[in-house]
Structures are given as C-alpha cells and as structure tokens.
Amino acid sequence: MSIARRILCNGALTGVIAMALCADCKSALGQKPAGGKKSMGLREAAEIAIDAYMYGYPLVMMDQGRRVMTNVREPEGMRAPMGQFARLRTYPTASNHELAAPTTDALYTMVWLDVSKEPWVLSIPDAHDRYCLFSLLDGWTTVFQALGKRATGTGPQKFAITGPGWKGKLPSGLKQYKSPTSIVWVLGRIYCTGTRDDYAAAHAMQDACSAVPLSACGKPYTPEPGQVDPTLDMKTSVREQVNNLDTASFFNRLTLLMKDNPPARADGRILKRMARLGIVPGKPFDINQLNPAVAQILEDLPKVTQDKIMGWLKEGAKVGDTTSENGWMFTLKTGTYGTDYIQRALVAAIGRGANLPQDAVTAISPVDGAGQPYSGNFRYVMHFPPGQAPSANGFWSLTMYDEDYFFVENPLGRYSLSARDQLKFKDDGSLDLFLQRHPPGADKESNWLPAPEGKFILMLRFYWPKESLIKGTWKIPPVRRED
Secondary structure (H helix, E strand, O other), X not given: OOHHHHHHHOOOOOHHHHHHHHOOOHHHXXXXXXXXXXXXXXXHXXXXXXXXXXXXXXXXXXHHHHHHHOOOOOOEOOEOOOOOOEEOOOOOOOOOOOOOXXXXXXEEEEEEEEOOOOOEEEEEOOOOOOOEEEXXXXXXXXXXXXXXXXXXXXXXXXXXXXXXXXXXXXXXOOEEEEXXXXXXXXXXXXXXXXXXXXXXXXXXXXXXXXXEEHHHOOOOOOOOOOOOOOXXXXXXXXXXXXXXXXXXXXXXXXXXXXXXXXXXXXXHHHHHXXXXXXXXXXXXXXXXXXXXXXXXXXXXXXXXXXXXXHHHHHHXXXXXXXXXXXXXXXXXXXXXXXXXXXXXXXXXXXXXXXXOOOOEEEEEEOEOOOOOEXXXXXXXXXXEOOOOOOOOOXXXXXXXXXXXXXOOOOOOOOOEEEOOOOOOOOOOOOEEEEEEOOOOOHHHHHHEEEOOOOEEEEEEEEEXXXXXXXXXXXXXXXXXXXX
C-alpha cells in the first residue's frame, strides 16, 4: 500500500482535497488526454502527489540546507563556501540559538561538495585513537560511506569522492567512494571534552582536514571566495523555508535537482507514477499543464503532507520504524531507507544528517515515564539498576533542552551528563541522575542535570552504540517524577 493510501484510509485529507475525494469528481477528468493516455481521477492524482512530495522532500531539504550553509565568502562557524570545511570551534552556550539540539560532545567539521564535474579528494589526519565519525551523505540523505573509529579506524585517511557516472582514473593508492548524487555532504564529528587542552588538540585535527578537486590534487591550491546570494534567507530555518514552498515551486525544484541527483533503481515504480503528474527528472514542472481540478487539490498538498510526515514520529511505532518505550522514542531506521520514503522524509525533517544506527542512536523524551510532559516545577530521577548504566563503544550523553531544543542557562553551566563526568554510583552499583531546577544537595550535585523553569525535553545519545541497545536487550529506563 502506498504512503498516500495509508493516509487516505485514515481520513487524513482535509479541506478541498477531502471534499474532492469524497465527491464523485472523476467526471472532471473523464476525457482521455492527448496521446490516448489513461485519464485519472482526483483521488489517484492526490495519492500520487502526496507520495511524490514525501519522496522528494529529503532532496529539496538537502539542497536548501546546502544553499544556506554555503552562502558565505569564507568559513565562519557552521558555514563555509562549497568545497571548504566549516569548523565549529567551541560548544554553543545557552544564549546561542543558531543551532537547535546542539551537543557538548563532538565538534562539527564538515564540507559540502559538488562532484558533478570532477571528483574531490579529501584528507583526514591521524586521530590518535580519538573518537571521530565522518559520514558521507548523498543528496537523498543516504549515508553511502562512514569513516572513523568504528568503520575505518583512526589512522590518517585520504580518499576521493566520485560522482554518478564518473569513469575517469584516480591516482594510484587513492581510495574511491562513489556518490550516487552530485550533492555530497561530508558531516564530521570529532569528540572533545571541552577543556582548554582538548579544544587545542581537536582544533589541530580540524585544521588538518582538507578538500581539493582532483584536478588540483598534489598541486598548490587556494579555494576561491564563496559567492554570496544576497536574496537568500539566512535567518529562517531550512525546514521552514522548504515547508513554505508552494506546490508548483516544490515540484519544479525537485525535478531540476533530480537531473544531477538521480533517483535510485528501486525508485522506478514511484517515478512512473510521478510522471503522470508531469513530475519528471530534469524537466521543469508546470502546474498549469494539469487539469484545473487537479491543480486545485494540489494547492493544499504541502501542509497536508507535512503534517503526515511529522505524524509518522508516533505512527511509525505501529510498524516498527520507531521504538517508543518508557517515555523515550528512537529509531534504528536512519542513514539508509530503501523505499521507506515516509521514514526518510521524517528523518530529513527532524534530523537532517542522521547517521547509520551502527554509528549513532539518538533517543528523545518529551514526557516522563507516566506520559506527562516535563516541567521545571517538579523533581525527576532517572534510575539505572546495578550493571545497567548507559554505555557505548564511542560515548554517550544525556542532554537537557528547553521546549525549543536549546540549552538551558543554569548556575553550573552544565547542559549534559556523560561518562566523562564524575558521576557517583551507589554502593550497590546503581546510578541515579537528578533532573530538576533546584540543586539536589551537595552530595548529589555531580549527578544533577539542571532543568529550566518551564517545559523541557531530554535527549540521550549513543555514538557507536552497543549491540544490547541495537538488539533491544538493554532498555532505556523511564524518568520518574519524585514529588
């Protein structure tokens, strides 16, 4: 059953789409179009359009993210021109709202590439056993290669990323990673404790990361300053900008992007259906060529489909795409998606740049173990029985955010708890973490994660998670309200 049929069967379409589908409107499209092609009813048109929007959402999101993150003349913070590394040098403070759901565990080191014309050669220095992860994502948000301690070790690495259809020859000994698309996002994370000395060591590794086009490999190379588009919105979030696109603009962007970022072979079925609405790779989409009745129902398409994408965060638990237990939600379906287009669209919406589950699993908790939203008016405890404390092959961390996924100002300047903190275990080996607004007492302060006055959200990250989490033999315990 298609994504759209699942939505339609649940009675999700509203407004003009619902009215059109409930009425016997097929007569509006009853005549065969030129060329003798089979006509379609409004219901079928709506189904195809919904599936097409969900299918293309990740590619449009990635492209808009690339535009915004590379719209600078030179590297600055999380932004850098195409082909140049952006290097986050410090962890954000509570006053910094540029990046939602920030971390205090790893420094981002990333570069956007266009491999449509020629390959790019990247170098990553010796990490000296420091945990690091560099995920190579294509334009559809698929991780086509992961580099770092788990997958390829921490020694120095030099490799070339080639684009779709490239048939040239690489220098001897240069590892090749083939990107299915012209858009490539190399998203690196380098573990750092945040101390002055460790910042210096992590910065040295960041500075040694390099990217050059193949034609400049082994030669002196100075990248050109970035081209800045003054009309590009640099304040509104990428997701909001994409969500604000009308139907015609969205599909026109999608068809043009699919020319250099070709769909996968497994996408043949949906591509045939999309072609019936004029959504064809490399060809401009003209909504005016559609029957007026079809064009009318497509006006409401973005909002309806976006609601369904976000609704999949809960609905996915029914089919196993999402695990929801004890007030915690997480998914192991990230990084590769096959034809699970709604899952891919959801991850693109809320976690663009998500890793393979073997590399990272992120659990979110908006409610306590009793299903009630968190509030700074109450005290909470997260209890781990003896031998059941959180652990990971890389590292783990529990982070506190306000309801908008930003850090919370507090007297300790502490935004997360992790294995590198001096956590105190009880005599029996169990561990209690205290989540509350006011100090729990001097004897418990090492295990205290300060909460805001109002609502808050928790996020538990596992980098290079252990098999017990992947297989479900270790469960994240509930957070219990104490008062």
